[in-house]
Amino acid sequence: MSSIPKITVLMPVYNCELYIKEAVDSILNQTFSDFEFIIIDDASSDATVSIIKAYDDPRIQLIQKPQNSGYTNSLNHGLTIAKGEYIARMDGDDISLPERFAKQVDFLDTNLDVVLCGTLYQVIGEKKVCDHPLIHDEIKVKLISGCYIAHPTIMFVKAKFDEHKLAYDSEMEPAEDYELWSRLVFLEKTANIGQVLLYYRVHNQQVSRIRNEKQIKVAHQVRITMLQKVIPQLDKELYFFDIQKQGLNLEFILKKLKRKVNLLDSLILINGKKGIYEHRMFLQFINNEKKRLYKLYQERDDVYSFTNVCQILIIFPLFFKKVGLKKTGKFVIKSIFYKKNKK
Structure with a gap:
């Protein structure tokens, strides 16, 4: 390993x-060996540290924190002491x-416009x-619906993160990575290599499982x-309105559904003018x-009645146009015969 590792x-x-x-073995056995390996232990109470100390490899730098201060804290500390180009x-x-x-x-050396892969x-x-x-353009759009990095x-260019003063936000833990990528994609290009290069383990002790409620929030x-970025005053409550929530009046749900569809149409229109997201991919999203x-609405048992069909025609007539002729026919037939089938 050189004094300044790759x-x-x-x-x-x-x-x-x-x-x-x-x-650890999977890192030490990499075919590319020019690296420093910073392991930051967050005051483990099991045998984690003793297992790491058993290794005799000069690339390993074990840092033991005297008290538990969190995953994000460890990540940000690592960013400040890292010497590598990547x-x-x-x-x-x-x-x-x-x-x-x-x-x-090889990917980052070849694609100089990409900062993270x-x-x-x-x-x-x-x-x-x-x-x-x-x-990048597809990752940027897909990030709206979930963490697709x-x-x-990941591997990223340290100099670019330093230039933009990018770091993990501890308030966003345990989705600190997702939040960071959502900032990065508006500053630099990203990519995913289309090969499986990591085996991911799912188990009950993962932070993301233990703190699932906050992660969703x-x-x-x-x-x-x-x-x-498209509509600065976007209505958060409307966007995340729960159509399937029990006890809601159907007329109220229809009005909300109409408003949300109008909001989605506005996002398409305004993005077309601003060019925040690639148009075709954003339109698909x-x-x-x-x-x-529409699927969530139709999955509610109480929507199937002749009265509700009439309400749809009055409140949101475009509903049937949006769902298509075939689904409209099924919806109307089920609405007419729903009470009989229910008995």
């Missing part, structure tokens, strides 16, 4: 004695494939491969912030949102 591998750990050896993330319970670093370095991954014990977009797979905040809304 890569800094940044791996925060906490109580992962069951998986840490596999994770920073690669890794988690203490995942497995990097041997060619991961070599392929990511992730990879595809496969959940350990499952055959399905994650379906993540590969090019897998945190433990942060994700909602991120999505609204991204859409506010919005159309998928509409389809999801």
Whole structure:
């Protein structure tokens, strides 16, 4: 390893004695070996540290925090001390494939306009491969609906993060990565390599599982912030209105549905003028949102009645045009015979 390594591998750990050896081995066995390996332990109370200390490899730098101060704190500290041109993330319970670093370095060295690249991954014990977009414009749009850059797979250009003063926001934990990517995509280009280069482990002790409620809340905040790039005063309550919530008056739901569809149409129109998102991809995203809304509405048992058909024609006549002739026919027939079938 040179005095200034090509890569800094940044791996925060906490109580992962069951998986840490596999994770460390997968990094030390990379075909690309010019890296420093910073492991920051967040005051583990199990055998994690002793397992790491058993390794005799000069690339490993173990930092032991005297008290637990959180995952995001470890990440940001790692960013400040990293020496590498590129920073690669890794988690203490995942497995990097041997060619991961070599392929990511080659990608970033070749595509100088890309600042961050992730990879595809496969959940350990499952055959399905994650379906993540590969090019920047598509990633940017897809991020509105979820985190499509897998945190433990990424490698990024440190100088660009420093230039933009980019860091993880501790208030956004445990979706701190998602929130960071949502800022990055408006500043620099991103990409995903279309190969599985990491095996991702799912288990009950993961932070994301333990703090699922907050993760959902942060994700909602991120999505609204991204859409506010198009409409600054976008109505958060309307956008996340729950059509399936029991006890809501059907007339009220229809009015809300109409307002939300109008909001989605406005997003398409204004984005076309501003060019915040690639038009075709954004249009597809919005159309998928509409389809999801109509499907959720039709999944409510209480919408099927002749009275409600009349209400739809009065309040939101475009509903039947949007769902199409075939689905309209099924909806009307089911509405007419619903009470009889229910008995």
